Amino acid sequence: MSKLPLIVAPMFLVSNPAMVIEAGKAGVIGSFPLLNARPISKCAEWLKQIKEKLKDHQWAVNIICHKQSNKRYEEDLHLIKEFQPPIVITSLGHPGEVIDIVHQYGGLVYSDVATVKHAKKSAQIGVDGLILVCAGAGGHGGTLNPFAFIQAVKAFYSGTIILSGSISTGQDIAAAQLMGADYAYMGTRFLVAEESQAVEEYKKMVIESTMEDVLYTNAFSGVYANVLIPSLIKEGIEPGSLKSREDIDLSHLVDVKAWRDIWSAGHGVTSVQKVESMKDIINQLKKEYDSGVSRLVQND
């Protein structure tokens, strides 16, 4: 079977060392948001554990660079310096300091971008890869069409391109590669992994939901995110009553109470059908990827 060009995307309150280690053992790149491990001493333990288990494999951490939101920013930077994760994924904010630190030890920095303007800015700062967050992505999804976005970015950027947004099957991964991506970036497909920290009710909702159940709203933090309508209803929130929010307030990253009950997923929920181990999901993706690639070869 072929090697999958896949990064299992970092997911707030969901990703953990078990997911990262299983991803690495299965030959793909796993990741977790540093803020998932609290307090900071626990984060150091997670990093130590992953580093020991994945000596010869790639893995990644995610740091929120928006300093007003990430009160642990300096401490997170310190942990990156100490544990030297091979890849650091930055989201929200300026990745400059992270680049300096990670490049010093020979690591790579990939940055989340959802607009061409932001992609240009990150490219100029010197990131090693751009994660193009397209329409339908879980978490803070974008609005751009992946075909158009990837071509627009390729016009000025020759680094690694990582495509995200509802990539759900191995055939989708092959398609992303055909479009010019070096890696596919998948979150929602892994929400229901046995190893994931999502509570059972959340996993059940992801399995039962379709893309019609996903709402794109900035009502909660001022930053647009895709959330599951059934999770709003469960909390007594009428989706039609949500108001657009102009100010950015990402305090849920620190005070997680609200976010624990409002659940996010991308349009790819439609393809998620059962709880499975990381190993089984990745094996399934590998089979689908091979069949996708051979379909293209046959059509040649």
Ligand SMILES: Cc1cc2nc3c(=O)[nH]c(=O)nc-3n(C[C@H](O)[C@H](O)[C@H](O)COP(=O)(O)O)c2cc1C
């Ligand atoms: C529940 C959930 C939480 C997420 N949390 C984060 C996060 O903490 N940091 C981040 O950079 N991206 C986060 N994301 C976005 C993912 O890293 C990734 O961009 C997205 O899941 C890709 O789209 P997909 O879900 O359609 O596969 C999250 C996504 C989900 C579904």
